[in-house]
Amino acid sequence: MNQHKQLFRKGDQGPAVAEICDRLIRIGAIKNSSDVFDDVIDAAIRQFQQSRGLTVDGIVGPETFRRLEEARWSLGDRLLSYTPGHLIHGDDVSVLQRKLSDFGFDAGRVDGIFGILTENAVRELQKSTGFTSDGICGPEVFRAIERLNRVVVGGSPEQIREELHHLPRQTGVSDKVVVIDAGHGGSDDGLSGNDLTESFLAFDIATKVEGRLAALGTTVLLTRNQKTKNLIDEQQRAIFANDSNADLVVSIHAESLPNSNGNGCAAYYFGNEALGQRSRMGQQFANLVQSEIVNETGLNDCRIHAKTWDLLRITRMPAVRIEVGYLSHKTDALKLKDNATRDKIAAAISQAVTSFFDPKN
Ligand SMILES: [Zn+2]
Incomplete structure (x- = not known):
């Protein structure tokens, strides 16, 4: 963990704790806002860290905070696109990648980061559904995904692709x-x-x-x-x-x-x-x-x-x-x-x- 950045843990209080609380409320992990890092927040953070594959220590550092930010996004909440130098991270991106992959488009690894491979896969999806192939994931693409959902298959093609690449x-x-x-x-x-x-x-x-x-x-x-x-x-x-x-x-x-x-x-x-x-x-x-x-x-x-x-x-x-x-x-x-x-x-x-x-x- 970078020492220059702030860490928050049980016992801390102030506006930063209120912000953490706000993120937890958004994802439905707790109900009430507070600016005191108490047992309830500690438990919610630990559970969140557990569910996200992070180190479970109850400490909110930059990494845990970023993941809280990412967790609030559902597919359709915002436009998604490839922005070099400032890649969009979020749960909505993970869901998009999972779906693109299930539909047979190569979006790379399901990692929640909208990179060039994800953009290419969106373009392919747009092409095959007759939309302008601009790589931007907006309402048209969300609707196309809704329709394709009905014929979805299981499996993890992107994992097989990784193996083929190796x-x-x-x-x-x-x-x-x-x-x-x-x-x-x-x-x-x-x-x-x-x-x-x-x-x-x-x-x-x-x-x-x-x-x-x-x-x-x-x-x-x-x-x-x-x-x-x-x-x-x-x-x-x-x-x-x-x-x-x-x-x-x-x-x-x-x-x-x-x-x-x-x-x-x-x-x-x-x-x-x-x-x-x-x-x-x-x-x-x-x-x-x-x-x-x-x-x-x-x-x-x-x-x-x-x-x-x-x-x-x-x-x-x-x-x-x-x-x-x-x-x-x-x-x-x-x-x-x-x-x-x-x-x-x-x-x-x-x-x-x-x-x-x-x-x-
Ligand atoms: Zn170490």
Whole structure:
């Protein structure tokens, strides 16, 4: 989370809390407005975060607030169009993409962001229904969707398309561009515990992966260097990966919880079942990397999970975030302090990347 932006949590009060409340009322999560962040608001925020695939911490930072904004839009509430540099985000866009995809138009991944692929799909829909093909989603398009709804089929064609798109890329790792994102950095150390910080750990593993993959001929791009001073948020990291035309993004973080026995590693890919969103290739890479790390290191298997964090959502290629262990857990921390374990994790990640692009798989 960017430290320069404000966070709101239980106990806070003021106009910002009233605004949060207002968003919750709009989506029907609570009934009464208030400018005090009380238990009711806390519970509503946590439930919202849960349902949206966000971290459930009851804290309203920029990401949660943006998602509250997005959640208020239903399809038909506003005109939707592609505006480069200022893409429209919202639940209405997710619904539109889902429908376009169901109707057989390629709108890309269902991610709630009106990008160029969504515009192309709207144009195709307009063409096939005899309207001016301007890519703008207004009343005519909404009516066309209403009519087409009656012949809708199920399934997730966009997930199959993602898989078809990946197939020709399975030509080995030597011609691939892989972004390795070491979490945090600069003045942001991330989480800490047992004399370890996330920023150190993530960067160390990232450079080890870089070495291994570079030796195989892969172009490896790091989102930051060791001396990065400016804070780079998750959106900027995602945009960097998109601008680099990367084939895969691997983000490295660690967990830490006060007074907890939590331990083990987990991998996260883009998805949210409630909104019918999932990156199938992200899920596939998450599976690969998770089992490699567990096998190599013996860390507890906390499995793979779908999340909608900015880095996973905004990236246009498979992206996976790995939480390599709990800094707060004695045994995990002991392992992670050992250079040999960090080498094993890097080897596991490198192996998973190799398998992911292996023509034989
Ligand atoms: Zn982190």
